[in-house]
Amino acid sequence: MIEIKHVTKVYGGTKKAVDDISLNVPTGEIIGFIGPNGAGKTTTIKMITGILNPDEGEILINGKNIVKEPLAAKKEFGIVLDNADIFLRLKGIEYLKFMADMYEVDSHLRKQRIEDLAETFEMKHALNDKILSYSHGMRQKIVIMGVLISDPNVWILDEPMTGLDPQSSYQLKEKMREHARKGKTVFFSTHVLEVAEKLCDKVAIILHGRIAYFGTLDALKAQYAHCSSLEEVFLEVVNHA
Numbered sequence: 001m002i003e004i005k006h007v008t009k010v011y012g013g014t015k016k017a018v019d020d021i022s023l024n025v026p027t028g029e030i031i032g033f034i035g036p037n038g039a040g041k042t043t044t045i046k047m048i049t050g051i052l053n054p055d056e057g058e059i060l061i062n063g064k065n066i067v068k069e070p071l072a073a074k075k076e077f078g079i080v081l082d083n084a085d086i087f088l089r090l091k092g093i094e095y096l097k098f099m100a101d102m103y104e105v106d107s108h109l110r111k112q113r114i115e116d117l118a119e120t121f122e123m124k125h126a127l128n129d130k131i132l133s134y135s136h137g138m139r140q141k142i143v144i145m146g147v148l149i150s151d152p153n154v155w156i157l158d159e160p161m162t163g164l165d166p167q168s169s170y171q172l173k174e175k176m177r178e179h180a181r182k183g184k185t186v187f188f189s190t191h192v193l194e195v196a197e198k199l200c201d202k203v204a205i206i207l208h209g210r211i212a213y214f215g216t217l218d219a220l221k222a223q224y225a226h227c228s229s230l231e232e233v234f235l236e237v238v239n240h241a
């Protein structure tokens with residue numbers, strides 16, 4: 001569970017990127033985080049994961065305060081950021097072992113998970129190559145695999161499907177469903193409304209740094225019954241804000 005309480009982030013002393021948002025991301029559900037470019041999604045995700053500190057408010061992950069108990073809080077989640085260009089000089093396999101070490105995954109489990117993940121994401125052939133030589137989608141996959149290798153309780157993903165081929169995107173969605181079914185937490189941002197519609201139990205819509213809607217897409221569509229598609233609903237919500 002992620003509890004976001006009255007969180008605000010100001011950049012450069014004046015620009016309020018996130019403006020007093022409160023949100024409870026429950027366990028056992030997939031929550032989609034949607035909103036236009038620049039609305040504050042990545043800033044919120046960076047605050048949840050301790051990359052940025054909020055100027056006001058607090059964030060708890062499974063009850064652990066990310067600012068006051070960063071190590072305990074960080075053990076609870078895995079994060080896929082929107083930029084997959086990391087550890088480029090490592091080989092894929094070295095990166096996965098590094099991530100397994102960081103999260104203290106024992107060697108038997110690690111071997112099994114590397115095999116399974118490499119199979120699932122069709123990365124077996126590339127594990128002995130440097131990440132530098134990977135395509136954009138392959139970099140995204142190795143980052144996702146690095147998160148899944150420790151099987152964290154709470155998954156936080158910033159536009160995780162970007163650049164993935166349909167097969168890998170399908171596999172990731174299946175894994176997200178399975179994780180939520182196990183009673184765990186999945187929170188991810190996306191611009192693809194069809195993905196949100198098919199995958200999410202609820203969505204949070206952020207506009208100009210504020211939460212404009214939190215609930216099911218069915219309930220939202222019912223509020224905008226005159227709209228013929230989710231895209232139209234979304235455009236109306238944005239335009240009315």
Ligand SMILES: Nc1ncnc2c1ncn2[C@@H]1O[C@H](COP(=O)(O)OP(=O)(O)OP(=O)(O)O)[C@@H](O)[C@H]1O
Pocket residue numbers: 011012015017035036037038039040041042043044
């Ligand atoms: N490091 C920064 N310094 C100053 N302003 C920033 C910084 N990062 C983000 N912003 C501003 O904060 C606002 C929110 O940005 P953020 O990256 O959180 O949006 P987003 O919802 O993730 O957008 P996108 O859909 O394009 O990824 C934007 O107006 C952006 O210009």
Ligand SMILES: [Mg+2]
Pocket residue numbers: 041042043082158
């Ligand atoms: Mg972003």
